[in-house]
Amino acid sequence: MTADQWLIPSLPESIPPLILAKADVLVTKTAFLAGLLAPESAACLSRQLKVSDAEYSRIIDGYNTDLKVLEDATNLASTQSILREITELRRRLIAALAHHHHLVQTQPLSDGNGAVARLIVHMHFAQIGLHPHLWSLPRGIARRREEYQAALGLTGGTQGRQPSGGFQRTDKALLGFIAFMLDVCHEEVDYMTAALNRRKLRESVTNAFNTNSRLTEAGIRAEIAPAFLALLIQGALPRSEFNTFTGLQSEAASNQVGRLIDIGLVVSPPSDLLTLEIALPDWFVRELLPDLHEIW
Known part of the structure; x- marks a missing residue:
């Protein structure tokens, strides 16, 4: 240019x-x-x-x-x-x-x-x-x-070019x-x-945890959707706080966190294993933004 x-x-x-x-x-x-x-x-x-x-x-x-x-x-x-x-x-x-x-x-x-x-x-x-x-x-x-x-x-x-080679504006x-x-x-x-917005996010996350085949086949329980929503809104949470949000016993909560990490919805930074951070792979973004690719 x-x-x-x-x-x-x-x-x-x-x-x-x-x-x-x-x-x-x-x-x-x-x-x-x-x-x-x-x-x-x-x-x-x-x-x-x-x-x-x-x-x-x-x-x-x-x-x-x-x-x-x-x-x-x-x-x-x-x-x-x-x-x-x-x-x-x-x-x-x-x-x-x-x-x-x-x-x-x-x-x-x-x-x-x-x-x-x-x-x-x-x-x-x-x-x-x-x-x-x-x-x-x-x-x-x-x-x-x-x-x-x-x-x-x-x-x-x-x-359409002008005779001078420029463009008319x-x-x-x-x-x-x-x-x-x-x-x-x-x-x-x-x-x-x-x-x-918060209401729509809650609806989208709840629906995904109830119906998305990746989540259900991975054995991720629908009742932890509110905990994931909290993580999505805040971006990062201490593991202990996330586990509390799930409402599950400690071992069951830890098991669910492991499954979320395995399918790429949550990450645990190597520098801080006591913290969980949100991850949004393409397949889950489509749950939140179902019309994002609507003309493809």
Whole structure:
């Protein structure tokens, strides 16, 4: 990418109040979402979302982007501070989406610019404090990929060049793209927030411990679901506290913990064998987020 591509395009002089309001609310929503998860649980979930994001990018672009392209973009982006000049948080958010638009428009998508643009906006969102590792922008775009392409002015994967070789950009088109992307962001944050609220988590965990074949075949008892839910919410617990939560006698509780470790739902760090930490393998994440892969 050239140096010009890293420049944040100038924003329209007048940004509609609705767009500003949506940007404001998104900041609040993502902070609330982050507050639902302990750091250990957030780290587990983030790893699973990263895997699904790669598949969603393939769906959006129609091919797998070379990992070296993404690595180079990450290294280059880490040296940039292109949003630092914008002091108002909501305008930084809007500028990040404008930059996404700019990056996709400046080179053909066959060069991997789509995946790179999503990676860069993810980094922008992290710097702004939107916790993008806890929700999936690629999922939202993949679910609405035809609208996404239309908002970018793409037809059949191509962009309409001006005679000068550049791309025509009107304030109306840019604002339309930003409004669309804000809607996508809200939808994905809302989806994760609804799935991870305490009531829904309790329902999902209870259902999994009663019906999931991996759990039942491993001999894991349904009545320890509340203990696992407590571990999921808090991220880590002393073994003794977890055993107490199970309501079982000491030997039976220890046996159940061993079974949870064996199937990868719980880990006991070698540095602290008296503590249990949450682990969320893909098959259990699907219990918590049954619609995460709904378009695959």
